Amino acid sequence: MGTLSLPPQATQVGLAVDVAAFAMHAGELRVLLVQRGELPHARDWALPGGFVQVGEALHEAALRELRTETTVELEPRHLEQFYTFGELGRDPRGRIVSVAHLAVLPHGTVHVTGGGHTLGAAWFPAHRPPALAFDHAQILDRAIKRLQVRLEYANLALEFLPDTFTLPELQGVHEAILDRPLDKRNFRKRLLAQGVLVPSGERRSGVGRPAQLYRRTKGTRTAAL
Amino acid sequence: MGTLSLPPQATQVGLAVDVAAFAMHAGELRVLLVQRGELPHARDWALPGGFVQVGEALHEAALRELRTETTVELEPRHLEQFYTFGELGRDPRGRIVSVAHLAVLPHGTVHVTGGGHTLGAAWFPAHRPPALAFDHAQILDRAIKRLQVRLEYANLALEFLPDTFTLPELQGVHEAILDRPLDKRNFRKRLLAQGVLVPSGERRSGVGRPAQLYRRTKGTRTAAL
DNA sequence: AGGGAGAGTGTCCCCATGACACAAACTCTA
DNA sequence: TAGAGTTTGTGTCATGGGGACACTCTCCCT
The missing domain is CATH 3.90.79.10 (Nucleoside Triphosphate Pyrophosphohydrolase)
Structure with a gap:
């Protein structure tokens, strides 16, 4: 028309x-x-x-x-x-x-x-x-x-990371965005309680103790609103 | 320019x-x-x-x-x-x-x-x-x-009401906007705890027990964002 | 004076959050 | 290979906010 x-x-x-x-x-x-x-x-x-x-x-x-x-x-x-x-x-x-x-x-x-x-x-x-x-x-x-x-609200931090990532990496994204440090234990508690992360079973070796790798559970992509 | x-x-x-x-x-x-x-x-x-x-x-x-x-x-x-x-x-x-x-x-x-x-x-x-x-x-x-x-977030409900109003009226505004009933006691607790309401001292008579009139405390107008 | 209608009030439970310290696992170097 | 260094991982307690829940109070009307 x-x-x-x-x-x-x-x-x-x-x-x-x-x-x-x-x-x-x-x-x-x-x-x-x-x-x-x-x-x-x-x-x-x-x-x-x-x-x-x-x-x-x-x-x-x-x-x-x-x-x-x-x-x-x-x-x-x-x-x-x-x-x-x-x-x-x-x-x-x-x-x-x-x-x-x-x-x-x-x-x-x-x-x-x-x-x-x-x-x-x-x-x-x-x-x-x-x-x-x-x-x-x-x-x-x-x-x-x-x-x-x-x-x-959404868990937009995941979009900054590759498909598989460690919890300290994810915390780093949150800290960088909020521009302030976060408590490690509280952060892990809160994020894991959301149920959008699942351990991949593998670990990432680096300088210190190796970190557990996680990925997002399927069907949890952020709606682009 | x-x-x-x-x-x-x-x-x-x-x-x-x-x-x-x-x-x-x-x-x-x-x-x-x-x-x-x-x-x-x-x-x-x-x-x-x-x-x-x-x-x-x-x-x-x-x-x-x-x-x-x-x-x-x-x-x-x-x-x-x-x-x-x-x-x-x-x-x-x-x-x-x-x-x-x-x-x-x-x-x-x-x-x-x-x-x-x-x-x-x-x-x-x-x-x-x-x-x-x-x-x-x-x-x-x-x-x-x-x-x-x-x-x-803001207390936008107050903008629907005249300068002076009763708590049941305010609750009515919230219920109408949310399209669901709210508990009277919890509502009063929550709203009064915010500290933006102050009793005007007067009461409004009607069918049942008269209701206390409130007004907003000064300097609490919503920034029009 | 009694009934009806609406206003007002307090407790308990649960969950989410924040503060806080130490052990575990690996790498690197001497 | 032993020890130091570095980073990951883990649990408890106190606090506060929010939701469920029932009865009394005060006025008006008849």
């Missing part, structure tokens, strides 16, 4: 998406940023993002921007819209409304190269980011809060 | 707001709906909403639609954006993305008259709405869930 048309006031506002994409690296929560190659805010760091195209769903636009601006290696394990920023004056080019997304990239996706119109892309400490273009500092802030909520 | 201009692909998508406005009436949670006067979905019931205008913040657009389409008596006590709906095909007129808002109207705002392009406006049981236009049934669903979450 494309016979009806949009009223004239329907096309006056620019619609964009921005993506706060997170991954773990060196025991730290990192966020993926791009260095802008164009005005405004040329050479400033910003969240990857851009305008939504016709015939493109919001999450598709988010994925496309992530791919063309950063050349990430793997698919995001989680992608979720979390807030729409529409303040007047947030973009000097005019009225632009941005639907902000939160993405989680799995372990191993830490190498990025700039692409698209950007000068480059890199990972930064999510809790101590550099100065950001536009209102992206606010967006990042809100993204981290959402990530923290999702930690205890 | 309006010297920079939008890239061409920035204006291809229509941006709208929709508002799920709730109030209490006869002990029931009700949602404000309008009967559409135009195609598509003419004569169907829908959430009040429409296109965002240039120079208009998202929440301003939501307020404007509420006022022009429904002529509500009072200002909303709470207005919050909760999700942005952008599925392809959600509107037969083309690509329209809608930022959905949740509004709470205070006690006494139950009389509405249709305005704007609509045939009328009326309150409906929020948990048993009529068939709705577009994807508004989904939007309403999500709005109710958000309202329920805000009940225990």
Whole structure:
């Protein structure tokens, strides 16, 4: 039914998406940023993002921007819209409304190269980011809060890890996201009580005592909401 | 700095707001709906909403639609954006993305008259709405869930009541929103423990034993988030 | 004066969470 | 190969919040 048309006031506002994409690296929560190659805010760091195209769903636009601006290696394990920023004056080019997304990239996706119109892309400490273009500092802030909520609600921490992992690794993800240390015994008690983890039987050897490997029980994948 | 201009692909998508406005009436949670006067979905019931205008913040657009389409008596006590709906095909007129808002109207705002392009406006049981236009049934669903979450997080129930109210009235609001009965003693215990209520000293007489009147302690207004 | 209607009140149990210290298993090096 | 170093793994107690549960109190109405 494309016979009806949009009223004239329907096309006056620019619609964009921005993506706060997170991954773990060196025991730290990192966020993926791009260095802008164009005005405004040329050479400033910003969240990857851009305008939504016709015939493109919001999450598709988010994925496309992530791919063309950063050349990430793997698919995001989680992608979720979390807030729409529409303040007047947030973009000097005019009225632009941005639907902000939160993405989680799995372990191993830490190498990025700039692409698209950007000068480059890199990972930064999510809790101590550099100065950001536009209102992206606010967006990042809100993204981290959402990530923290999702930690205890869904078990989004698992998306940061490979299929099989140890409990200390999982605890490390939680600590990196919450930006505070957790008690080992309480953490294990709580996580194992949830019943989403099952020991794989194997162990991982390293420097100290080998750690039990776990995997998620089937049918416990986070609904991408 | 309006010297920079939008890239061409920035204006291809229509941006709208929709508002799920709730109030209490006869002990029931009700949602404000309008009967559409135009195609598509003419004569169907829908959430009040429409296109965002240039120079208009998202929440301003939501307020404007509420006022022009429904002529509500009072200002909303709470207005919050909760999700942005952008599925392809959600509107037969083309690509329209809608930022959905949740509004709470205070006690006494139950009389509405249709305005704007609509045939009328009326309150409906929020948990048993009529068939709705577009994807508004989904939007309403999500709005109710958000309202329920805000009940225990912020104390949004107070926004449905006048400045002074009784505990049974407050419990009624909670029950209407959650759509299930609550235990009287546990409810009082929990609410009073939060420390946001203070007895006003007066009582309200009615059919049975008079009820203590309460008001919120100062400085406990919900941040409109 | 008695009945009806709604308001008000306290205890117990259970579960989830947080604080807290030591033993076990492996690697590495001397 | 023995000992030091390093990391994993484990249990108890105290506390607090939430849910189940029944009877009295106060007023109005007839």
